[in-house]
Amino acid sequence: MRRIKFGLGMAAALSVALLTGCGGGASEPAKAGPAPTDLKAEITYGYWDVNQKPAMDKVISQFNQDYPNIKVTSEVTPYAQYFTKLQTQGSSNTLPDVFWMNGPNFQLYASNGQLAPMTALTDSKQVDPANYPESLNKLYSLDGKQYGVPKDFDTIALWYNKALFKQAGVAVPTADWTWDDFHKAAKTISDKLKSKGIYGVATNMSGGQEGYYDSILQAGGSIISADGKKSGYDDPKSIKGLQLWADLIADGSSPTMQQLSDTPANKWFDNGKAAMEWTGTWQVSEIKASPVKDDASVAPLPKGEQKATVIHGLANVVSAKSKNLQAAQAFQAFLGTKAAALTQANMGAANPAFNGTQQAFVDSVPSFNIKVFEDAANEYAFPFPVSKNTAAWNQLETDLLPDAFAGKKPVADVAKELADKMNALLAKE
Amino acid sequence: MTANTAARVGAPGRASTPRAPRNQRGVRATDGWWPAAFILPLFIGVAIFFLYPIVETAYLSFTASGAFGGSTFTGVENYAKLASDPQIGRSLLNTLIYTAIVLCGVPLAVGLASLVNRPGLRFAKFYRTMFFLPYVAMPVAISMVWRMIYNGDFGVLNFALSRVGINGPHWISTDGLALLSVAVLGLWISLGFNMIILSAGLKGIPVELYEAASIDGASRFRQFRQITVPLLTPSIFFVVVITVIGGFQLFDLLFVLLGSTNPAMADSQSLVYLFFNESFIKNNKGYGATIAMLILVLVSIATAIQFRLQRRWVNYV
Numbered sequence: 001m002r003r004i005k006f007g008l009g010m011a012a013a014l015s016v017a018l019l020t021g022c023g024g025g026a027s028e029p030a031k032a033g034p035a036p037t038d039l040k041a042e043i044t045y046g047y048w049d050v051n052q053k054p055a056m057d058k059v060i061s062q063f064n065q066d067y068p069n070i071k072v073t074s075e076v077t078p079y080a081q082y083f084t085k086l087q088t089q090g091s092s093n094t095l096p097d098v099f100w101m102n103g104p105n106f107q108l109y110a111s112n113g114q115l116a117p118m119t120a121l122t123d124s125k126q127v128d129p130a131n132y133p134e135s136l137n138k139l140y141s142l143d144g145k146q147y148g149v150p151k152d153f154d155t156i157a158l159w160y161n162k163a164l165f166k167q168a169g170v171a172v173p174t175a176d177w178t179w180d181d182f183h184k185a186a187k188t189i190s191d192k193l194k195s196k197g198i199y200g201v202a203t204n205m206s207g208g209q210e211g212y213y214d215s216i217l218q219a220g221g222s223i224i225s226a227d228g229k230k231s232g233y234d235d236p237k238s239i240k241g242l243q244l245w246a247d248l249i250a251d252g253s254s255p256t257m258q259q260l261s262d263t264p265a266n267k268w269f270d271n272g273k274a275a276m277e278w279t280g281t282w283q284v285s286e287i288k289a290s291p292v293k294d295d296a297s298v299a300p301l302p303k304g305e306q307k308a309t310v311i312h313g314l315a316n317v318v319s320a321k322s323k324n325l326q327a328a329q330a331f332q333a334f335l336g337t338k339a340a341a342l343t344q345a346n347m348g349a350a351n352p353a354f355n356g357t358q359q360a361f362v363d364s365v366p367s368f369n370i371k372v373f374e375d376a377a378n379e380y381a382f383p384f385p386v387s388k389n390t391a392a393w394n395q396l397e398t399d400l401l402p403d404a405f406a407g408k409k410p411v412a413d414v415a416k417e418l419a420d421k422m423n424a425l426l427a428k429e
Numbered sequence: 430m431t432a433n434t435a436a437r438v439g440a441p442g443r444a445s446t447p448r449a450p451r452n453q454r455g456v457r458a459t460d461g462w463w464p465a466a467f468i469l470p471l472f473i474g475v476a477i478f479f480l481y482p483i484v485e486t487a488y489l490s491f492t493a494s495g496a497f498g499g500s501t502f503t504g505v506e507n508y509a510k511l512a513s514d515p516q517i518g519r520s521l522l523n524t525l526i527y528t529a530i531v532l533c534g535v536p537l538a539v540g541l542a543s544l545v546n547r548p549g550l551r552f553a554k555f556y557r558t559m560f561f562l563p564y565v566a567m568p569v570a571i572s573m574v575w576r577m578i579y580n581g582d583f584g585v586l587n588f589a590l591s592r593v594g595i596n597g598p599h600w601i602s603t604d605g606l607a608l609l610s611v612a613v614l615g616l617w618i619s620l621g622f623n624m625i626i627l628s629a630g631l632k633g634i635p636v637e638l639y640e641a642a643s644i645d646g647a648s649r650f651r652q653f654r655q656i657t658v659p660l661l662t663p664s665i666f667f668v669v670v671i672t673v674i675g676g677f678q679l680f681d682l683l684f685v686l687l688g689s690t691n692p693a694m695a696d697s698q699s700l701v702y703l704f705f706n707e708s709f710i711k712n713n714k715g716y717g718a719t720i721a722m723l724i725l726v727l728v729s730i731a732t733a734i735q736f737r738l739q740r741r742w743v744n745y746v
Contacts, residue, residue, distance in 0.1 A: 084709055087496060087497065087712075090496075090497045091497045091498040092498075108496055108712070112495065112496055112497050114497060197582070205690050206690060207690075255582075257602070257692040258581060258599035258602035258603060258692060258693075259581060259582055259599065259602075261599075261601075261602035261687075261688065261690065261691045261692055261693070262576075262579070262580045262581045262582060262584070262599055262601065262602055263580060263582055263583060389496070389711075389712055391710055391711065391712060392710075392711040392712060392713070395706060395710050395711050398689060398690055399694075399695055402690070402691075402692035402695075403692070403695075405692075406692055
């Protein structure tokens with residue numbers, strides 16, 4: 001019976017999408033120059049992370065010092081439902097006025113006319129893109145127009161457990177580690193600590209960002225071409241990047257795909273059952289609260305042909321259909337200021353995107369060596385791979401790659417199949 | 430109102446006899462629009478929330494739809510894709526396997542329900558509550574707990590097995606085993622609901638029949654076989670229909686227990702999971718609607734067959 005209700009919800013969502021597909025209408029472009037401070041309006045702000053609500057509330061109250069008559073109401077939706085809900089709202093022209101956006105979803109919204117471009121804000125210097133990492137500005141631009149103000153960013157680094165390295169008698173990772181050093185250390189730790197059920201590295205399978213995206217880039221390959229039209233998975237270098245993980249799993253340096261599916265990589269690491277893990281800035285708060293907090297530290301990712309990590313970050317965007325576009329953009333501009341960035345950093349909400357405001361975050365856990373993430377962003381970060389309908393080919397990765405990593409099929413064959421199917425999807429975009 | 434209609438209204442049970450249609454037409458004519466007015470509130474709800482979405486889904490299944498509404502008519506293209514999609518066959522088979530396993534819970538529920546309903550059983554209410562509890566809890570919450578139980582490295586199940594010298598497998602991430610593990614959980618959850626329905630059915634069986642049978646010297650087992658089961662068939666029929674429909678709609682248990690990045694998912698996915706993936710992950714609502722239509726047709730056929738077959742084995746006293 002409960003499942004029937006679920007089906008009904010789906011049907012309702014579908015029909016809402018249909019009912020409202022035909023509405024719409026263009027809205028007035030915002031006038032150049034900042035909005036008058038006596039502007040009176042009510043706008044909504046949509047986001048997903050309830051942990052960041054205190055910081056967001058603080059930012060809103062700071063905004064109200066400049067614009068006392070703009071009432072901002074928060075709409076917090078859990079991440080699991082956020083984009084499903086947002087899409088339904090987009091279909092019915094009821095998007096929040098200002099909301100969080102991520103890389104994989106950005107182009108879908110921008111190319112379908114759901115987002116208001118920031119041309120007026122950047123032309124009048126209310127927002128200066130130079131204040132944010134270049135790769136993030138690029139991530140939130142489409143056809144030469146920027147739509148999102150970067151909010152925060154994350155890069156990937158090698159987390160390791162000093163105590164486990166010591167137990168296995170292996171030297172801890174350094175900044176000039178290569179793939180060989182990394183693999184050898186992982187294998188040695190797995191072999192020496194096998195009786196305790198401890199592995200060298202826990203391969204992260206929650207998507208490419210914490211694993212194969214980085215290794216593909218390190219090998220000199222690519223996930224998608226720069227113009228977003230062609231898959232890079234059939235590039236022999238990309239295949240080398242995938243092979244790294246298949247090899248680690250095959251020789252027992254890493255738990256198997258099944259083990260990683262039952263217990264995700266971060267749990268292996270957090271509980272001292274894996275000595276290494278590739279993951280991002282956002283794990284700081286989780287590891288800080290885990291049993292391994294005193295032994296954990298961060299080193300740069302090992303080098304393949306080159307050093308590389310993907311960089312990703314969120315942005316604040318404005319709905320193109322907003323009824324209070326001027327107020328919404330005034331708020332968007334404020335969210336991109338140094339003051340808003342510092343509030344986020346000081347309250348430990350996120351690693352802010354505004355250049356030069358990350359120090360507070362770096363200082364939050366001195367023993368973790370968080371500076372590695374910031375250096376990665378400045379020195380060897382590659383933009384997060386996206387296209388207009390990223391989610392569609394992300395699903396292909398989820399469907400096809402496990403067989404390659406588990407050794408059920410040759411990596412090259414799977415990569416070729418993935419590239420073909422991905423190209424077919426990209427051709428339709 | 431004439432005396433003639435008043436008499437008919439006074440005997441509503443008659444209206445459903447096979448000979449009724451001719452009379453009914455007369456009733457409708459003289460009652461005016463009143464009956465329709467009383468049905469209207471329910472009908473509006475059903476029309477808006479069930480009929481309209483079905484019609485729209487049917488339409489959508491002939492289109493390629495944009496991410497934010499707007500669709501272009503593509504004729505039978507989606508259906509051609511459906512016919513050649515290798516994932517459909519696999520997930521249909523998985524759905525059938527799951528349904529078959531969960532159906533095994535029905536005889537189990539009949540046995541348990543009659544045990545729990547034995548007159549004079551101590552703690553009967555306690556047992557009933559225990560069996561019903563899983564049905565009251567949220568399936569997602571249950572799946573989260575079972576995810577931990579089934580965990581291959583650190584799960585309670587494998588820990589227990591290791592104590593008797595068995596090295597347990599990775600239940601929910603091994604091809605073949607994963608679907609089985611989901612089905613066992615589905616069976617366990619449905620047990621409570623089935624038992625409650627069947628218990629109500631058991632209460633309706635007159636005690637005299639058992640008394641007469643025991644005077645005639647029938648054993649308890651024979652009473653069960655020849656009184657309980659035949660007289661319980663209407664309830665069993667209901668439970669089977671509901672279970673089959675529920676089986677075809679397998680999604681939440683699979684989604685939470687296995688998780689989307691599970692290496693065994695490709696081997697275990699159900700039709701509704703495929704529908705969800707197409708519609709809400711790949712933003713391919715047209716093709717998603719086509720899969721939804723397939724599910725609708727399959728459930729309709731399965732249910733129609735059951736209603737046809739029930740004449741052979743269900744006893745309405």
